[in-house]
Amino acid sequence: MPIPSKTITPCLWFDTEAEEAAKFYCSVFDNSHITYTSHYGEEGHEIHGKPAGSVMSVMFELDGQKFTAMNGGPLFKFDEAVSFQVACKDQKEVDYYWEALTAGGEEGPCGWLKDKFGLSWQVVPTVLSDLLTDKDYAASQRVMKAFMQMKKYDIAALHRAFEGT
Incomplete structure (x- = not known):
């Protein structure tokens, strides 16, 4: 039985700029695109504090390399x-x-x-x-x-x- 390959996807933590950053990086590198954008809902608001409907994460590819950008708040730089x-x-x-x-x-x-x-x-x-x-x-x-x-x-x-x- 073949062993499935693993994919390593860097996850980039932003305060609120995940979507802007993903769009920027996709504009810089050829063969790049956003694959999916998710949004915060009402659930978990007491923890994440983000408005419902705001961007939570953006999955994108830069010339075949997968990335995730997430809006996690100002905690990490x-x-x-x-x-x-x-x-x-x-x-x-x-x-x-x-x-x-x-x-x-x-x-x-x-x-x-x-x-x-x-x-x-x-x-x-x-x-x-x-x-x-x-x-x-x-x-x-x-x-x-x-x-x-x-x-x-x-x-x-x-x-x-x-x-x-």
């Missing part, structure tokens, strides 16, 4: 302990995701950023791992030194560091 990596094949993708996800948010070091909802992302060129794991240790260390000084990754600068130019 995002921090950098959890982030989502966006692997980018070229500088055009790095620039696109960086600009889209930092809009209303903030830039961080080494490809990290926070979006306007406070969620942390890493916008990383796929070539970075090749450059950092190359058998030429000195070259990989030059790449490390270069990217530690960057906010948004500059792939051409990473290659120049690798080559020592």
Whole structure:
């Protein structure tokens, strides 16, 4: 008998912005859509305190990856302990995701950023791992030194560091 596969779905806790966030993320990533939106009812109001009819959770997919966003109130906030990596094949993708996800948010070091909802992302060129794991240790260390000084990754600068130019 085959063992069923498990699906891991990140659940993102928002105060009241779950629907807005899901719509935003779906607008940023291709092949993305909202699959279901649920609403609070009268039951449990004494616990959740949300108005009946307000959005409780939004299920959505970003390029095939399932997510749930829920409006749970102001109790929990995002921090950098959890982030989502966006692997980018070229500088055009790095620039696109960086600009889209930092809009209303903030830039961080080494490809990290926070979006306007406070969620942390890493916008990383796929070539970075090749450059950092190359058998030429000195070259990989030059790449490390270069990217530690960057906010948004500059792939051409990473290659120049690798080559020592």
